[in-house]
Amino acid sequence: MSEDQALSLLKAADISTNTLVEIGRSAATLKSRKLALALVTHPRTPRHVAIPLLRRLFTFDLMQVALTPVVAADIKRAAEEQILLRIESLSAGEKTSLARRGPGRLAAALLNDKDVRVVAVALENSRLVEVSVVKALMAAGAKPLLFDMVSRHEKWSQRREVQIALLRSEKTPLEVARQLASHFSPESLRDILPEARRSELFG
Secondary structure (H helix, E strand, O other): OOHHHHHHHHOOOOOOHHHHHHHHHOHHHHHOHHHHHHHHOOOOOOHHHHHHHHHHOOHHHHHHHHHOOOOOHHHHHHHHHHHHHHHHHOOHHHHHHHHHHOOHHHHHHOOOOOOHHHHHHHHOOOOOOHHHHHHHHHOOOOOHHHHHHHHOOOOHHHOHHHHHHHHHOOOOOHHHHHHHHOOOOHHHHHHHOOHHHHHHHHO
């Protein structure tokens, strides 16, 4: 089966599972990134065929898989895992593109990148959720840069759980933490902050 023949077959929504498996085993698929991508993103491709093919795809093909609505959730997650395995070896430009257009999980992974431009773009990703920002702030290796950028961010600095994460961390500058504390009642601060942190902030 040639690449063109296989691509033509994959356009059919009612293609049989056996045919999909046959295409997955073909020499053309093993050689063609375009064919592998088409097979992985077909909604009827079995997982045991699709997931091994992910390793053959380029990073931005993997991002396409992760963002394709008809792809099963576990295949999307496997595509994201492949990207995360490569993320340290990507260029700043590639990271910036992922931060801008990628799934929220990938944007979250880039929040602690050393490049301020990558972090800034990741914070603007429309798929990034509050819980991921909080998790990034609470991570042991969270960089002071992230605390500074989040505390000044128009959107995230207004989110209650983000404010709490910033208040609790010693990496947040004292003047910023004191300003954030003004949004909470004394009773709330007693619940939110350990005594040592309250003493540090208010003496």
